[in-house]
Amino acid sequence: MPELPEVEVVRRSLQKFIIGKKIKKIEILNKNLRYKIDKKLKKVAENQKVVSTKRKSKYLLIELSNKHTILLHLGMTGKIFILKNNKVFKTSFYYEKLFYEKHNHFIFNFNKSEILIYNDVRKFGFIKIFKTKNVKTCSHIKNLGPDPLSEQFNSEYMKRTIPKIKKNIKNFLMDQKYVSGIGNIYANEIIHLSTISPRKKVYNLSAKKISLLVKNVKKILKEAIRFGGSSIKDFRGIGGDKGNFQQKFRVYNREGCTCKKKACGGLIKKIYISNRSSFFCSICQNN
Ligand SMILES: [Zn+2]
Structure with a gap:
């Protein structure tokens, strides 16, 4: 998707x-x-x-x-x-x-x-x-939260928004009315890079974690665009494929593999959160 x-x-x-x-x-x-x-x-x-x-x-x-x-x-x-x-x-x-x-x-x-x-x-x-x-x-656009790459999506916005929200961090990132455009794949990646448990309640995030999370939302999305974009540069026709988008994933679809964070050594586990596959490191995201 x-x-x-x-x-x-x-x-x-x-x-x-x-x-x-x-x-x-x-x-x-x-x-x-x-x-x-x-x-x-x-x-x-x-x-x-x-x-x-x-x-x-x-x-x-x-x-x-x-x-x-x-x-x-x-x-x-x-x-x-x-x-x-x-x-x-x-x-x-x-x-x-x-x-x-x-x-x-x-x-x-x-x-x-x-x-x-x-x-x-x-x-x-x-x-x-x-x-x-x-x-x-229009009905499709008017209730969308800020675009994660826009300036409106920042730590201040998060601090204003999250105190009343009882969702866990993963469901929060995927809820289009709070921040729009993130789906299951990138939510997993962002939470891992921020070393947060996907089950952590969003209102429990410290100020430090909030600013790290905001930074990583932008970082992961930009990285993914850049990677996709790099194949556009020499925009080839069908049959000219190169690279593999999925090689970039840190946790998504990596169940049983070793965490890519230096000196972690944890294994990536898969659980279901609200019926969506969730991948996380059993060691560094155990908080
Ligand atoms: Zn780890």
Whole structure:
């Protein structure tokens, strides 16, 4: 499931490909995504130029020249591919496999040789269009907590927010109304780097741990973006894969392996917290 870094990597790729280009035609192959694709999308977005690409939490915002903005969510398996001169480009290194055409749901035609394809196996993603001035107050965006990479997400914000919250640290980081964009993978990684037990109640964090946690939230997310981004730099077509995103994980999916922290030597354990797999070091995160 794409989390903030994966969505940001897609955004940066799109920025390179679609800025300033006119959407000449939108083909809707299957309108039944998480929300039915509104006919308005075609009517409002066709023949408009792409002015900017932004990201809010896990949402992609594609701003158009007629003061409308396309809101796109990748759901669980949504992927964007660019077809340029008959060559397929992935917009994220996160995509491991080539796509099957039967899961293509809509296509933006920029011109004869440049096409954007939205592919989504499980169809939990969606696309909507809003007047740009109304995007911030739409139901998807208005209740989101601060973006973890924004200045608003800082120690002061945490100190103000956590005293009344009875959640453990892991569920807190994954609750979009407190901080938006972090999912299961990065929550595990952030908590490990901060040497906090995933079960620790968030109101029990010391001031020192809070500032360490805020620092590590930003550090881990930036690291993941940079790693994804490094594969964009020499943006290769399908078949040009290199590296492996998962090699970067410190705890996620590393059950039974040794902790990567120097001089720790603990083993990574797996437990379930609110039905989500949680990986932590049995020694350094035992607090
Ligand atoms: Zn450890």
